[in-house]
Amino acid sequence: MKVHGFLKDVTGASRVTKARRDRIAHGDPNNIYYDPILATAQxxxxxxxxxxxxxxxxxxxxxxxxxxxxxxxxxxxxxxxxxxxxxxxxxxxxxxxxxxxxxxxxxxxxxxxxxxxxxxxxxxxxxxxxxxxxxxxxxxxxxxxxxxxxxGQFYWEPLRDSRNIVALAGGSGITPFCSMAKEIAHGTMDADLTILYGSVSSSDIILQKELEAIQCDRVRFINVISGNEEWDGEKGFLTAELIKKYSGEDPTYFVCGPLPMYNFVRGELDRLGVPARHIRMEVFGAPRNIQEADGWPKDTEARTVQLTVIRGQQKDVIEANVLEPIAVALERAGIKNRTRCRSGACGYCRCRLIEGNVFVPSVGDGRRWADKKFGWYHACSTYPLTDCTVQIPIL
Ligand SMILES: Cc1cc2nc3c(=O)[nH]c(=O)nc-3n(C[C@H](O)[C@H](O)[C@H](O)COP(=O)(O)OP(=O)(O)OC[C@H]3O[C@@H](n4cnc5c(N)ncnc54)[C@H](O)[C@@H]3O)c2cc1C
Ligand code: FES
CATH class of the missing domain: 2.40.30.10 (Translation factors)
Structure with a gap:
């Protein structure tokens, strides 16, 4: 059938094809393609x-x-x-x-x-x-x-967050706040920062000298020691009372530390009635002991299962421990697999489960709805409960 009128090429495809042919015919063979947007992104x-x-x-x-x-x-x-x-x-x-x-x-x-x-x-x-x-x-x-x-998304965004930042840190979770403290003290971040840093003992305090040196009218650094030792400053845990004492007006809370501290601090912020939109939590990696995760199948102990790994035409059979994520099994076998957050959040380690049963802890399940529907998993937060077959990208 012959189509007449403007409908015959409603998308303008013929013009594009012609323009492309012209470009190819008259193009400079030495011309190197430069895309400024791609260059900026890179x-x-x-x-x-x-x-x-x-x-x-x-x-x-x-x-x-x-x-x-x-x-x-x-x-x-x-x-x-x-x-x-x-x-x-x-x-x-x-x-x-x-x-x-x-x-x-x-x-x-x-x-x-x-x-x-x-x-x-x-x-x-x-x-x-x-x-x-x-x-x-x-x-x-x-x-x-x-x-x-x-x-990572654990950063201060002035359009969203308060200028009054209260950081609740534990263990190595002090590191992002050291970065913030330095940027504020340097005058290139327009915010006030109060760091409440929980440690078991004073010898556990990380970056103490650096943080004490950059204290100024916009940066406060308060150590809180939970262990049994002589300590002139704050003692105990990061409780609701302590948080309130140092919070000031209308703060945004940034929380970074190990999982038990998250759970505790989250409860204390709830006690203070802090709405979720005023709390930013950093991801914290895989659980130390997956057997303690909510929903872990009872009586499932350490044992080895077989993991069949498909990459394009290649098929490898490797061993995996049910208590370790699939990403770790791949790494132990020397198979390259891309990981970034290792917490189930970023999606870089996506793999497709073709066969087998797996467990995904609810705290580490950052999958999108479509991933769940079509059998995609984040290898860093997925545990093989039986022999499994997974497909991963070729790297
Ligand atoms: C966003 C983010 C930021 C972080 N920032 C910091 C920070 O500033 N400072 C800091 O100290 N930490 C930080 N961490 C934690 C850090 O990434 C590591 O988890 C931490 O250093 C502990 O590493 P690890 O390998 O000793 O233990 P884990 O990361 O807990 O790894 C242990 C894992 O390794 C596996 N494993 C053990 N032996 C082998 C083997 N032979 N081959 C393969 N796998 C094996 C185990 O099964 C286990 O799953 C951060 C984590 C996240 C998610
Ligand atoms: S590495 Fe980020 S989700 Fe697995």
């Missing part, structure tokens, strides 16, 4: 940034700060206080990543003769720690890494 969010360790320094008796500069001609991308870097690590046979909040300020990565960013790693659990322990014991100045940054 500058702000490069897939990979090569970095070199410039300095390692003590941040407490159990924590070290690693200072990184750009390497191989790369440039450090801009980031916001509270965002994290994901480091690629090769530890023995294992290829893995770990997220670390950036503890230095954004201005330090933008200005000065040697722009840098820093992370501060706690090695508090030498018995169970894996990557933290390795970083702590092995990394020295001159070592090189590939890093991915910036990631």
């Amino acid at each position: 500058e702000l969010h490069p897939d990979v940034t090569h970095v070199v360790v410039k300095e390692v320094r003590e941040a407490s008796p159990t924590a070290r700060t690693f200072v990184f500069a750009a390497d191989k001609g790369d440039v450090l991308p801009p980031f916001q206080c509270g965002q994290y870097v994901s480091l690629d690590l090769q530890i023995g046979e294992t290829i893995t990543t770990r997220p670390y909040s950036i503890s230095s300020a954004p201005y330090e990565a933008r200005t000065g003769a040697e722009p840098f960013f820093a992370i501060t790693v706690r090695n508090g659990r030498p018995d169970s720690g894996f990557a933290a322990n390795w970083l702590y014991e092995n990394v020295k100045a001159g070592d090189t890494f590939t890093a991915h940054l910036p990631y």
Whole structure:
């Protein structure tokens, strides 16, 4: 049938095709395609940034700060206080990543003769720690890494959040607030910050000297010690009463620390009647003990199951422990799989479950509705309960 009138090419496809042919016929064969939007996006969010360790320094008796500069001609991308870097690590046979909040300020990565960013790693659990322990014991100045940054939504947004920030921190959760404190003290972040930092003992306080040095009229740093020791300052936990005492007017609360602290602090904020829109919580990684997660099938103990991994035409059968996420099984087998937050939130580690039963803890289930419907899972927060078959991207 012949179509007449303007309807015959309602989408203008024939004009596009002609314009394309003309461009090809008259184009410069040496012309390199340049897309300014793509170039800006790559500058702000490069897939990979090569970095070199410039300095390692003590941040407490159990924590070290690693200072990184750009390497191989790369440039450090801009980031916001509270965002994290994901480091690629090769530890023995294992290829893995770990997220670390950036503890230095954004201005330090933008200005000065040697722009840098820093992370501060706690090695508090030498018995169970894996990557933290390795970083702590092995990394020295001159070592090189590939890093991915910036990631995460745990940052202050003036259109949404109050200028009065109350930070509730525990353990290594102090690091994003060190970044905020420095940026505020430098005058490049227009907010007031009160940090309530809970530690078991005074020797656990991370970045104490740095934080005390940058206290000013806009940054307050209050240590709260829960253990049994002589301590002149605040003692106990981050209770509703203590939070109220330091909150001031109309604050936004930023919470960062280990899971038990989150649960406790969340309860205390509820007691104060703080609405959810005034609370920002950082993600906290995989649960230390998945058997304690709500809904974990009773009496399911550590055991090995078979994981069939499909990547394109390739099929590998590897072992997996039911108490470890699928992402860890892949890493132990040396199979590359992209991870960033390792908390079930970002979706970078998506895989498709083809066969088998799995468990996803409710706190680590950041999947979209469509992912759930069509059998996609976040490998970092999915535990294989039976033999399983999964499909992952080819990297
Ligand atoms: C957004 C975010 C920011 C963070 N920021 C900081 C920070 O600023 N400072 C900080 O100290 N921490 C931070 N963390 C925590 C950090 O990412 C690590 O989890 C922490 O350093 C502990 O690492 P780990 O490997 O020792 O233990 P985990 O991360 O708990 O890893 C242990 C896992 O490794 C697996 N494993 C053990 N042995 C092996 C092996 N041989 N091969 C493969 N897998 C194995 C175990 O099964 C277990 O699943 C942050 C976490 C998140 C999510
Ligand atoms: S790495 Fe972010 S969801 Fe798995």
